[in-house]
């Protein structure tokens with residue numbers, strides 16, 4: 001099944017071609033104190049985004065870059081599309097394929113949000129944004145949000161390799177150089193610690209469900225079932241197993257040329273837990289452990305991340 005497709009590949013191919021021609025300094029711009037890639041975001045889009053009207057039946061996925069958003073986005077799209085087909089409705093679920101929109105909310109053009117008003121329910125929407133930068137209607141209209149989080153050492157590892165393979169992002173000579181940027185929040189979409197800190201304020205909301213990359217790796221079937229229940233998507237056991245099968249790392253990687261084009265070769269890298277052990281040195285481990293302890297250790301999301309299990313050797 002082609003979950004993404006033409007529009008998705010078109011946006012990414014264009015970004016990669018533009019990125020090739022840019023200097024390091026040109027690749028990011030800052031909006032309200034947070035950096036974003038120039039090739040896919042702009043201050044004009046952020047202004048237009050304020051007018052976006054969320055619906056209570058929207059299916060929203062929130063995750064910091066490199067947390068596995070394409071993976072869980074694929075699961076969500078598959079769940080919504082399967083439910084819609086059962087209802088005899090072939091028009092919703094795969095926004096991108098059928099509606100021609102890029103699934104990440106903050107990526108697109110200034111007219112995107114007007115077009116989205118015409119899209120039938122249920123719309124599947126991904127975002128890397130923190131709650132204060134989301135349109136107010138998301139919380140006001142009680143849209144359901146699935147919050148995806150991943151242990152910070154693997155997020156940093158994935159982001160480092162991604163930055164060095166993808167032309168729209170600034171690259172780094174050494175992991176140490178990247179690590180400094182990551183720890184000081186000089187990253188596209190800002191600091192991961194700020195991200196968790198801000199989302200933690202909504203972790204107890206009844207319309208927000210949190211899932212971790214690691215628990216999904218541990219037991220995909222159980223995670224898929226929980227997600228389907230949260231969004232009231234009534235699939236049969238057989239249909240759930242189909243979604244589980246189609247969302248394995250290997251299945252998605254094998255389908256990546258069709259789903260993500262050239263970008264897929266960079267995106268589907270390892271899909272593992274603990275790859276940070278191949279990159280972090282002792283000083284970097286200590287520094288991140290300390291920052292986690294100071295910023296997130298006592299919080300609800302901090303506990304969900306199971307830092308000691310996943311980030312300590």
Ligand SMILES: Nc1ncnc2c1ncn2[C@@H]1O[C@H](COP(=O)(O)OS(=O)(=O)O)[C@@H](OP(=O)(O)O)[C@H]1O
Pocket residue numbers: 063064065066067068069070071154157158159161247248249250252267268269270271272275
């Ligand atoms: N099916 C499946 N199973 C497990 N892991 C998967 C899967 N699909 C993608 N991935 C991994 O998710 C990481 C990319 O995260 P994102 O999709 O959020 O990246 S992006 O910010 O949107 O570019 C990236 O992690 P790393 O491999 O550690 O770099 C992908 O490999």
